[in-house]
């Protein structure tokens with residue numbers, strides 16, 4: 001029997017019954033987000049370029065939690081394939097409540113070494129695939145009356161530039177205005193659109209960038225919070241929050257997760273006596 005005074009469900013971070021799609025979910029920040037969404041009750045699909053054992057590993061973990069889980073292989077650099085991909089995902093999952101655009105690439109190279117081919121590769125994955133996958137999923141959310149959530153993994157590089165990353169900086173800067181634009185366009189449909197902006201997070205993307213090992217200690221010295229890089233698991237809770245009932249009235253925003261890196265103008269705390 002239900003009492004009129006039954007306490008409301010106070011776990012406003014509970015995602016039970018929601019379906020979530022996380023691009024680039026086999027490793028790094030994307031995997032941590034996919035795991036956190038599943039641990040909070042969501043049925044979760046991940047995408048990767050090729051599938052493989054990391055994808056299988058996630059499926060086994062999510063299913064051990066009692067969730068439905070899917071893995072889709074799709075190279076997002078092929079932007080023309082995104083509409084067909086979105087339809088395939090939607091058909092298999094039934095619908096998507098939460099889209100997390102996480103897949104991204106970064107390179108560290110001087111401005112005069114950046115080729116047009118590299119520029120277009122970065123824009124294709126970090127900007128075009130994000131916009132068009134969001135567009136295609138949002139069209140389907142609207143058609144089925146899904147009051148969904150779109151969350152993109154942007155970067156502090158969207159807010160302040162970093163040396164040797166003109167293409168990456170520009171791509172993440174574009175995410176800020178895509179986020180705001182879609183928040184406006186989709187607001188009337190009850191769909192929220194936000195980003196998270198990690199700073200320096202310990203993932204394989206940094207290895208791929210061929211940065212000299214000395215960079216680690218140099219960069220850690222600039223981070224106010226405990227002089228350390230963050231972890232993927234420290235990025236994921238902000239996505240759970242934005243995806244959950246607790247984030248219902250937040251849209252067009254970004255959440256910076258950087259240990260205070262861009263809060264300071266210039267590090268000189270070591271000069272304080």
Ligand SMILES: NC(=O)c1ccc[n+]([C@@H]2O[C@H](COP(=O)([O-])OP(=O)(O)OC[C@H]3O[C@@H](n4cnc5c(N)ncnc54)[C@H](O)[C@@H]3O)[C@@H](O)[C@H]2O)c1
Pocket residue numbers: 023024025026027028029030047048049074075076077102103104105106125153154155156197198199200201202203204205206
């Ligand atoms: N690690 C950091 O310091 C940091 C900081 C700020 C933002 N980010 C952003 O976080 C996101 C995740 O990066 P990460 O640090 O976990 O690195 P990562 O390299 O471990 O993960 C990137 C993911 O994107 C996927 N991906 C890359 N290119 C793809 C393509 N063409 N098609 C499909 N999938 C593709 C990869 O398979 C991988 O799963 C990226 O958008 C990145 O820009 C990372």
